[in-house]
Amino acid sequence: MGKNILEIQNLTKYYGKIKGVENLSLTLKEGEIFGFIGPNGAGKSTTIRSIMNLINKTSGKVLIEDKEFHKEDVEIKENIGYLPSEIYLYDDLTVKEMLDYHERFYKKDIHKRRIELVEKLQLDEKKKIEDLSLGNLKKLGIILAFMHEPKILILDEPTSGLDPIMQNVFYDLLKEEKAKGNTIFYSTHILSEVSKICDRVGIIKDGKLIKVEKMEELSKKSLSLVTITSEQSKEIEKDLKVNIISEDANTIKFGNNLSDDELIKKLSKYTIDRILIEEATLEDMFLHYYQ
Amino acid sequence: MFKREMKINFKNFMIWTSILIGLFLVVFLVYPSIVNSENMQMMDEMMKIFPEEMLKAFNMDISSIDSAFGWLKTEGFVFVLLITGIYSGLLGSNILLKEESDKTIEYLNSVPVTRKKIVITKILCGILYITLMVVVIGIFNFIGLSLSGDFDRKSYILLSITPMLSSIVIFGVCIFLSTFTHKTKKTMGISLGIVFASYFLNIISEMGESTEFLKYISIFTLADIRNVIINVSINPWMVVLSVAITIAFMMLTIIRYDRKELV
Numbered sequence: 093m094g095k096n097i098l099e100i101q102n103l104t105k106y107y108g109k110i111k112g113v114e115n116l117s118l119t120l121k122e123g124e125i126f127g128f129i130g131p132n133g134a135g136k137s138t139t140i141r142s143i144m145n146l147i148n149k150t151s152g153k154v155l156i157e158d159k160e161f162h163k164e165d166v167e168i169k170e171n172i173g174y175l176p177s178e179i180y181l182y183d184d185l186t187v188k189e190m191l192d193y194h195e196r197f198y199k200k201d202i203h204k205r206r207i208e209l210v211e212k213l214q215l216d217e218k219k220k221i222e223d224l225s226l227g228n229l230k231k232l233g234i235i236l237a238f239m240h241e242p243k244i245l246i247l248d249e250p251t252s253g254l255d256p257i258m259q260n261v262f263y264d265l266l267k268e269e270k271a272k273g274n275t276i277f278y279s280t281h282i283l284s285e286v287s288k289i290c291d292r293v294g295i296i297k298d299g300k301l302i303k304v305e306k307m308e309e310l311s312k313k314s315l316s317l318v319t320i321t322s323e324q325s326k327e328i329e330k331d332l333k334v335n336i337i338s339e340d341a342n343t344i345k346f347g348n349n350l351s352d353d354e355l356i357k358k359l360s361k362y363t364i365d366r367i368l369i370e371e372a373t374l375e376d377m378f379l380h381y382y383q
Numbered sequence: 384m385f386k387r388e389m390k391i392n393f394k395n396f397m398i399w400t401s402i403l404i405g406l407f408l409v410v411f412l413v414y415p416s417i418v419n420s421e422n423m424q425m426m427d428e429m430m431k432i433f434p435e436e437m438l439k440a441f442n443m444d445i446s447s448i449d450s451a452f453g454w455l456k457t458e459g460f461v462f463v464l465l466i467t468g469i470y471s472g473l474l475g476s477n478i479l480l481k482e483e484s485d486k487t488i489e490y491l492n493s494v495p496v497t498r499k500k501i502v503i504t505k506i507l508c509g510i511l512y513i514t515l516m517v518v519v520i521g522i523f524n525f526i527g528l529s530l531s532g533d534f535d536r537k538s539y540i541l542l543s544i545t546p547m548l549s550s551i552v553i554f555g556v557c558i559f560l561s562t563f564t565h566k567t568k569k570t571m572g573i574s575l576g577i578v579f580a581s582y583f584l585n586i587i588s589e590m591g592e593s594t595e596f597l598k599y600i601s602i603f604t605l606a607d608i609r610n611v612i613i614n615v616s617i618n619p620w621m622v623v624l625s626v627a628i629t630i631a632f633m634m635l636t637i638i639r640y641d642r643k644e645l646v
Contacts, residue, residue, distance in 0.1 A: 146492055147644045163641065166495040174493035180486035184391065193387060197494040236490070 094122030096158060097275040098143070098244055103152035105138050112138035113299040116152070120244075120275050125266060127290030127307075128279040135299040136279045137177065140248050143277075144174055156244065170198060173242035177249040177279075179233040183222035187232055190221060194236055202240045209235045212261060226253040234262065238269070245269060245276045251285060263289055283373075315372040318355065319345045321365045328362055347372065384496065388508040392478065396512045399470040403520050406462060411527040414451045452534035455524065456542065460608050463520060464546050465582060468603070471513050471550040472574035475557025477567050478505045479640070484567040488645045502637050509554050517547045538615045542608060545617060548625040549606035553578060555632030556602070562639040565646075577602070 098120040105112035113135040120126050130136050141147045143154050145163040154161045156168045181190055191206055210217060213231040224232065230253040237245060251259045266276060266289055278290060286293050286307070293310060295303045320328060321343045329336060334346035342365075348355055352369060359367070479502060482488040491501065521543035528534045557574045564570060581602040588598035589609075598604040605625045610618055 141646060144489075144493060146489065146646050148642065164497045164499070166497060169493070169495040172493070174489075176489045178486075179490075181490060182387075182391075182487060183485075194494065197496060237493075 127286035130296035476570035
């Protein structure tokens with residue numbers, strides 16, 4: 093892998109006595125798409141807002157290409173594209189005026205890329221921002237984040253509001269960026285997106301980064317979901333020392349790390365009325381390992 | 384960014400300037416018919432009823448309302464002071480905070496621009512609009528007075544400039560206060576409160592020796608119209624003080640804004 097592009101070192105943010113994130117460290121390499129997942133309120137937005145210097149860090153620092161990123165670093169900002177989860181823009185402007193306004197902040201000519209993106213995402217430049225639907229507003233946000241061809245893209249829930257066709261256009265856009273060697277920090281709570289596009293994934297819970305794993309390794313982890321109906325369900329539960337997902341009378345459902353062969357051998361001494369073994373989705377894995 | 388700032392604040396500028404122009408237009412149209420010898424005698428009689436302190440508060444002890452210029456020197460400039468003050472207060476509390484209140488700051492913060500530049504651009508735009516308001520009103524009244532008869536031009540020009548001194552300070556104080564919150568709703572009331580409280584403190588301070596100390600806590604003391612009417616000059620100390628206070632608040636705004644959490 094290439095050089096370090098985005099490095100978060102021991103980031104801690106407290107809102108008074110309330111913890112936002114604590115001691116979070118993370119490094120993103122050049123050209124990777126990093127999925128940042130976690131439930132609502134886990135600290136994803138706090139992390140992103142700290143990276144973007146919208147809020148003050150309690151401690152820790154953020155480095156972009158090995159240089160500490162301060163509020164006043166305009167040159168670093170030129171290389172960052174940011175898409176917030178909720179987009180608020182100037183309602184009195186049309187899409188065209190907003191894009192013109194955005195162009196003026198950058199030294200380089202970004203008009204060509206703007207035309208490409210507007211065409212790709214099929215956005216009507218004549219429309220007023222206040223009249224845009226949530227999906228179209230998201231498209232405008234995406235164009236604003238991508239049009240100056242940044243080296244780093246920080247995307248917070250980027251596909252919310254986009255229809256499935258546009259989501260696919262957007263995924264293609266991400267692949268293009270990756271192919272160019274750009275780095276993407278992708279925050280989401282939709283796990284299927286992560287498995288589709290990310291190289292690595294970081295899982296945040298209660299303000300702490302609890303796991304960073306390569307996508308391929310996470311997929312390799314054998315996890316199956318087993319549902320057993322048996323009068324001896326309590327004994328099975330004790331014997332296999334499993335984490336129960338749900339329980340109803342004599343039926344138990346649990347996540348299983350054993351191979352099918354080992355599992356069946358262990359269960360052979362019990363009387364089982366019914367058994368169902370399913371392949372776990374990424375979502376199930378997330379719930380099993382990290383909740 | 385400056386151009387956009389000018390554009391979005393133009394509407395409010397027009398509204399507040401029109402209020403003042405409308406008021407003075409009525410005065411210039413109606414005043415010639417009021418000012419005739421019979422009416423003036425009645426007015427003079429009426430004025431004698433008011434206590435001296437009251438007349439002093441409205442500069443009526445040093446100026447007569449027997450002409451349009453006389454009216455301007457007494458009541459007219461009270462309106463100019465108050466309305467430019469209110470406009471400056473609202474502008475100050477809104478111009479910077481609007482980005483946070485409308486949540487557009489998340490966008491603005493992401494583009495290559497420093498917080499210092501954001502503040503300075505907005506301050507410059509605000510001061511330009513306040514200056515424009517004073518100039519536009521000044522020119523309008525100048526034309527109105529020229530058509531109404533003779534008047535002391537030097538005295539008028541100095542009087543027209545005077546509201547600028549209180550207005551820029553009000554703008555500075557309000558923009559600084561806006562850095563303590565995220566919602567414009569919270570600061571609008573405070574701004575108006577500062578303007579009115581300051582104005583009444585100024586009036587009360589002119590009513591007698593026992594209340595004179597109040598002038599030291601009123602922003603309107605800086606716009607010393609009474610001194611301009613009597614001496615036909617602006618006290619240079621008031622200019623220095625106004626500029627110094629404004630710059631101090633602007634610096635404090637830049638420092639506070641730099642440390643502020645924007646969401």
